[in-house]
Amino acid sequence: MGDPGRRRERCQCLRRGILPTGHQAGRNTKDRERGALLFEPSAWQAFVDAVRGGAFRQLAVRHV
Numbered sequence: 001m002g003d004p005g006r007r008r009e010r011c012q013c014l015r016r017g018i019l020p021t022g023h024q025a026g027r028n029t030k031d032r033e034r035g036a037l038l039f040e041p042s043a044w045q046a047f048v049d050a051v052r053g054g055a056f057r058q059l060a061v062r063h064v
Helices: 004-010 041-052
Strands: 014-018 024-028 037-039
Touching (some): 024 041
């Protein structure tokens, strides 16, 4: 399986949560000091749809 520490190093590390209001909260688990970003449900769905549709493929970082 490889070194788990190394795998964490390459992880994108986004944690998402749904708030009671329906808003989506996202944060970088490697940089918790920065807090979370909050999104309207429709904005989050638009982001998810764009990811699934490949809108961000050119931005993907390739690890060696």
